[in-house]
Amino acid sequence: MEDNADSYVAPPAQDVASTSASEEATAAEEGVPVDTAADAADAADAVVTSATVALSSLAVADAAPPGDDPNPPPPAVEDVVEGDDDDDDEDDEDYDPAAEEDEGDDDEDEDDVEAYANEFLSLLPPCVLPRIERLKALNAKRDALMEEYRAERAALEMKYVEKIGPLYDERRDVVNGEYDMAIQEEKWEEDNTTKKKKKKKKDDDDEDEEAPPPAGEAVKGIPQFWACAMGHVDVVAELITEADVDCLEHLTDVTCTDFPDGLGFELNFHFSPNEFFHNSVLTKRYEVPNLLTEDEPILKNVTGTEIRWKKDRSLTYREVTKKQRKKGGRQAGQVRSITKRERTESFFHFFTPMKMPALMDVVDEDEADAVEEAFDHDYDVAQAFRNHLIKKAVLWFTGEAMMEDDYDEEGITGGEEDEGGNGDIDEPFPRPVAGDGENPECKQN
Numbered sequence: 001m002e003d004n005a006d007s008y009v010a011p012p013a014q015d016v017a018s019t020s021a022s023e024e025a026t027a028a029e030e031g032v033p034v035d036t037a038a039d040a041a042d043a044a045d046a047v048v049t050s051a052t053v054a055l056s057s058l059a060v061a062d063a064a065p066p067g068d069d070p071n072p073p074p075p076a077v078e079d080v081v082e083g084d085d086d087d088d089d090e091d092d093e094d095y096d097p098a099a100e101e102d103e104g105d106d107d108e109d110e111d112d113v114e115a116y117a118n119e120f121l122s123l124l125p126p127c128v129l130p131r132i133e134r135l136k137a138l139n140a141k142r143d144a145l146m147e148e149y150r151a152e153r154a155a156l157e158m159k160y161v162e163k164i165g166p167l168y169d170e171r172r173d174v175v176n177g178e179y180d181m182a183i184q185e186e187k188w189e190e191d192n193t194t195k196k197k198k199k200k201k202k203d204d205d206d207e208d209e210e211a212p213p214p215a216g217e218a219v220k221g222i223p224q225f226w227a228c229a230m231g232h233v234d235v236v237a238e239l240i241t242e243a244d245v246d247c248l249e250h251l252t253d254v255t256c257t258d259f260p261d262g263l264g265f266e267l268n269f270h271f272s273p274n275e276f277f278h279n280s281v282l283t284k285r286y287e288v289p290n291l292l293t294e295d296e297p298i299l300k301n302v303t304g305t306e307i308r309w310k311k312d313r314s315l316t317y318r319e320v321t322k323k324q325r326k327k328g329g330r331q332a333g334q335v336r337s338i339t340k341r342e343r344t345e346s347f348f349h350f351f352t353p354m355k356m357p358a359l360m361d362v363v364d365e366d367e368a369d370a371v372e373e374a375f376d377h378d379y380d381v382a383q384a385f386r387n388h389l390i391k392k393a394v395l396w397f398t399g400e401a402m403m404e405d406d407y408d409e410e411g412i413t414g415g416e417e418d419e420g421g422n423g424d425i426d427e428p429f430p431r432p433v434a435g436d437g438e439n440p441e442c443k444q445n
Helices: 013-029 037-063 097-122 126-175 180-198 202-207 225-231 242-248 347-351 365-389 393-398
Strands: 251-258 264-271 281-287 301-304 317-325 335-343
Touching: 126 251, 225 242, 225 251, 225 393, 242 347, 251 365, 264 365, 281 347, 281 365, 365 393
Parallel strands: none
Antiparallel strands: 251 264, 264 281, 281 301, 317 335
């Protein structure tokens, strides 16, 4: 048999389709039902694919000596460890069936991908294969340069994080009242200096005495600074309820720390002592292997702090007592009390993220879509803090950031176009709270 696999050209799809159509007509004459024209087209595509695969099989078969299997199965080899008479791994102390199953699934996936790639390459003309290898070498060099870029970018960002850090620390102190007197004295000195420059006559100096430094004021720092800033960001504001506002009054600072390896970040919410929970810091961690790339973020894991609520002060759940009358038996007619734990809407659910399910655990398409949507929304909230609120907190507090075009994407803020007044810049909490239909107030005494 002459080896002509390389020069063979598969018949065009329309020829096969014509053959399929004639077969369909023959089937109709014989009384065999045919579903639709689409099914016939699918059948034609399947024939083309089968012909292509058969072609590659013939090429391999022609290259092999008669009677030999071109792809003989590898011989079975069993490793025997000296002193181990029992082949059952389940008796080992470190045996983990779940881990073994996951590892087996990963190996199968890798084998499937490798098998597909090898099969695909086998269909290409031999002269093309060296060119493919050259492209792979170029791609490997590109990957190496990107690794170098990510490392240098991470180092550069860490350098400027150290420079910006003191500015955030001073902002925290100003918000919490540590600079109240110093700022007032600076303002007093500035005002008096301006007055002196405007005076033209010496008599004016005698008549107008310098104003004394202002005494301490009742309001310390900037009350509810973070609560009001968060209320101007739609994706965050929609999570906040009126009950949350009193607790957020104790929020003293929000910080973000990127992992040194650039593979994720964590948000830290600092609270002063309060009547709601014992924690002083609530943390949310995001493991994102491609954080420094322009690709769609891939969440590897998301974890949050468990909030240690004080008795009867939880904002995420409430206990509801219901009376139930027994219907049958000796105690029929007796009334008993049943206490149930009901979930309530609250921003603080943000610190209890969903567990990321394994791929095989989600089999329903609707369930998979719901899980994906939940994680996407959670990540949007995290990015609102990381990229917007923390960087320009004062502009979000005043509402000025709502008018900047840079923040009008991905639902960060709705602007003034929202119907029903949700985009009103005078309203600290643009979206109504679910349940009672009212907006929580930003308290500024």
